[in-house]
Each structure stands twice: as C-alpha cells, then as structure tokens.
Amino acid sequence: MGVNESRENDVELLVAFRNEATREVAFTRLVRKYQERLYWHIRRMVVVHEDADDILQNVFIKMWKYLADFRQDSGLYTWLYRIATNETLSWMDTRKRFAAVSLDGNESYFEDRITAQKDFDPNKIEWKLQQAIATLPEKQRVVFNLRYYDEMPYDEMSRVLDTSEGALKASYHHAVKKVEEFLKK
Amino acid sequence: MNEEVKKELEELKSPLAGSKIGMPFGGQQDYFAGMPEKIASIIAEEQTNAGLPMAVNPYVVPVGYFEELPARVLANAGRPARKGVTITFRQLRLAAAAVVLLVVGVGAFVRTTQMGTGISENAILANVADKDIRAYLGNAGAPLADASAGRYIDKIDVKAEDIEKYLDDNGWDTEMTF
Structure with a gap:
C-alpha cells in the first residue's frame, strides 16, 4: 500500500469517524491499521511489554478523544506517531523522576x-x-x-x-x- | 531493508548496512487481535464513569442544627452552655495591624523625645553669652551676669568638659584666659 493510498484511506476513515453512526467501526479500523507500527515504536523505547501496552492504550484513547478535531495539516500517520512519541517520552520523564x-x-x-x-x-x-x-x-x-x-x-x-x-x-x-x-x- | 536507508548506512561505512537486524522482543500471542476491543472497553468505561451524576448529598440537616449542637451537647453534659466568642480572620488582622501601629508610634515618640533633648541643650548653650560661660567656668557656682542664661545653665546638667568641647567646636573668645 503506497503512502498516497494510505492517506486516502485515512481521509475516508476520518470522515467515517466524524459520523456518529460509523464512528466505532472507523475507530476499530484505524486501531487495526496502526496498532503494530505504534506498538513497536513504543516498545523499542521502553522495552517492557506492559509499559508499551499502557502507553499504546493512552495513544488510542487520545485518538478517540481528539480525532474529530484533527485538522489534517499533517497526515494521520504523522499525527499518531507524534502522540506516541510524546507519550513515550513523557512516560520516560515520569519514570526518571520516580526512579531517580x-x-x-x-x-x-x-x-x-x-x-x-x-x-x-x-x-x-x-x-x-x-x-x-x-x-x-x-x-x-x-x-x-x-x-x-x-x-x-x-x-x-x-x-x-x-x-x-x-x-x-x-x-x-x-x-x-x-x-x-x-x-x- | 529500504534502499535509501541501506545506501545511507553504506555511505557511513556501517556494518549495519547489511541485512536488517530484527527485533528480538517476543510479542504476546493475540495481543494485536484484541486491541480495538480492549481500547473500546476502556473508553466505554471512562464514558460510563463520566456519565455518573455529580456527588450530591441527598440528605438534609435541620436548620440551625450545627449552630446549636455545642450548646445542646454541653447541656446534656450537665453544664451551662457558654456563649463562644468567634473571632474572624479579618478581626484578627485588624488587631495585629493595631498592635504594629502602637509599637511603631511608641518607638517614634521615644526616639523623637531623646533627639529633642539633645537639640534643646545645644540650642540653650548657643544662647548663652561667651562671657557668662567664661564666668561660670572661672567661678563655678557663681551667679551669672545674665539671669536668663543662669536659668538655662542651672536647668541643664552640663559638665565643664562638655562646655569646653562646645567652645572648641564653636570658637573661644580670644580674650579668654584661665
């Protein structure tokens, strides 16, 4: 699947997500589409599966909450990687403070x-x-x-x-x- | 490995430029299969919690219950209830401000009084004629020619050395001899 094709799919999924009737189906498809890439991106940073799982869930919960307002200035893929990276780095910051x-x-x-x-x-x-x-x-x-x-x-x-x-x-x-x-x- | 990434590593003469080294971490079986449902259930739980009514207390308390409670408890304990005095924070602040003003005022009064005494002694000495001082220093205790000066000098407790110092500071009459 090329980047452009992927972006077109994202746009369709985004339209479906903004529709109350198709929101949950679109959300499920988006999670399925990005879960592995994001999971490994996070896991490589935090190493432990349970921590990666917690962070990944936060990423998708944020997607659920804020995707309707996503302005499409960047691709959905970029936006999700940004969230995942920020969530991971802030998890590491918290861990740094608590673990001293x-x-x-x-x-x-x-x-x-x-x-x-x-x-x-x-x-x-x-x-x-x-x-x-x-x-x-x-x-x-x-x-x-x-x-x-x-x-x-x-x-x-x-x-x-x-x-x-x-x-x-x-x-x-x-x-x-x-x-x-x-x-x- | 992507050609662009591979070429970049080759330019860096990195041993990583060969075939890509995989990830050694083991995945959890069926972890990804259940992910959307798992997230959906977390979101549903959050929404359920968010939909709970505000924590409103449904019970009511009789009017004045808490105001009367101490008196009633004391009455039941067999002692007459004392009417308590309530001091508000505002009243406490005003009282503290009044104490500070009082301390500052007393301090300023004492200081001014002490400074005033010093000024008045100098002023008195400035008003006494040199000849009267000369006479006083020459005949300690003798009546002064100027009654008003004598009145001044008698009033203040000035030592002869202090007067000499004053004259050192303000100039001696050239005719003066001891």
Whole structure:
C-alpha cells in the first residue's frame, strides 16, 4: 500500500469517524491499521511489554478523544506517531523522576530491562543491538529507531519530531557511530 | 531493508548496512487481535464513569442544627452552655495591624523625645553669652551676669568638659584666659 493510498484511506476513515453512526467501526479500523507500527515504536523505547501496552492504550484513547478535531495539516500517520512519541517520552520523564535515575547517556536502566527480557542472549546480534541503542540519549534513540526500523523518510520524521531534517540526519549519523562502537566492544 | 536507508548506512561505512537486524522482543500471542476491543472497553468505561451524576448529598440537616449542637451537647453534659466568642480572620488582622501601629508610634515618640533633648541643650548653650560661660567656668557656682542664661545653665546638667568641647567646636573668645 503506497503512502498516497494510505492517506486516502485515512481521509475516508476520518470522515467515517466524524459520523456518529460509523464512528466505532472507523475507530476499530484505524486501531487495526496502526496498532503494530505504534506498538513497536513504543516498545523499542521502553522495552517492557506492559509499559508499551499502557502507553499504546493512552495513544488510542487520545485518538478517540481528539480525532474529530484533527485538522489534517499533517497526515494521520504523522499525527499518531507524534502522540506516541510524546507519550513515550513523557512516560520516560515520569519514570526518571520516580526512579531517580537519569535516562540520558550511559545509564544502565534500560540495559537492565533488556537483560531481564525473556530469551535474552548477549551473544546474539539483535540483543546486542538493543543494548547499544539503549546507551543512546533518548531523543537520539527515537531518531535511530524511526530511521533504522521504521525506515521513515527524514521529511516525515521532521514533522513527527518537529526538528529540521539536517539536525535529524546529524543525529542519526552520530547514533550509528555510537552503535557501531558499542558493537565492536 | 529500504534502499535509501541501506545506501545511507553504506555511505557511513556501517556494518549495519547489511541485512536488517530484527527485533528480538517476543510479542504476546493475540495481543494485536484484541486491541480495538480492549481500547473500546476502556473508553466505554471512562464514558460510563463520566456519565455518573455529580456527588450530591441527598440528605438534609435541620436548620440551625450545627449552630446549636455545642450548646445542646454541653447541656446534656450537665453544664451551662457558654456563649463562644468567634473571632474572624479579618478581626484578627485588624488587631495585629493595631498592635504594629502602637509599637511603631511608641518607638517614634521615644526616639523623637531623646533627639529633642539633645537639640534643646545645644540650642540653650548657643544662647548663652561667651562671657557668662567664661564666668561660670572661672567661678563655678557663681551667679551669672545674665539671669536668663543662669536659668538655662542651672536647668541643664552640663559638665565643664562638655562646655569646653562646645567652645572648641564653636570658637573661644580670644580674650579668654584661665
């Protein structure tokens, strides 16, 4: 499904959502359409399934509450990624305050969560990569995940994160170098 | 891997440029299948709670019940009820302001009085003729030529050293000798 086709579907679903009679059906279709992408976007940041689930539910509850007022300045996909990213970062901020740990830089908080995962194997490259990503500052981690895993174009990412494309490219390149260094250890 | 992402990693000479490394996290079985229903039930619950009537107390209390309650309790305890005095916060603030004004006023009065004494002594000495002072210093206790000056000097408790200091500050008569 191309981006344009996807956008057209979103517009149709949005029209259906604004109609009281078809709202719930449209909502269900929208959740089904975006749930996996958003879930993995969140899960890669917070690691633990239960936390990702809580955040994802908040994202969709916000969608239910505010979608009728969505102005379509950006695509629905961008809007949902924005909500998911903001919800995730604010969850991390809250966790940082309550756990009194810094989530920036080389703190071990997320690395510990990774090693506590079922099936964790430090010899497997996919786990090592997750450990490397966990050492990145949180905003750089978002950029790396959106680019590497979601393969999001920089212009789209610029709208999601409200940051210039140049700054995002620089951030991604720094992140790649740091990940490489970690993997070489 | 998307060609654009792959090319970018190749330009960075990154080992990540090969085949994409997957996510190792295990998903929960049927997690996504039930997601829309799960969200819908949370929203429905929120809406149900939001639809509850406001927490209004349906019971009524007889008029004046709480005002009369202390008196009734005391009466039942076998003691005459004392009429309590209620001091409002406004009254308390006014009383505090009055105390502050009183303290400031008394302080200002005491200060002014003390300063006033000093000024009046200097003023009195300025009014006394040098010859009278000379005579006083030469003949301690002798009547002064100027009765009014004598009246001034007798009234105030001034030491001879203080008078000498005054004359040092204000100038001695050149004819004066001791």
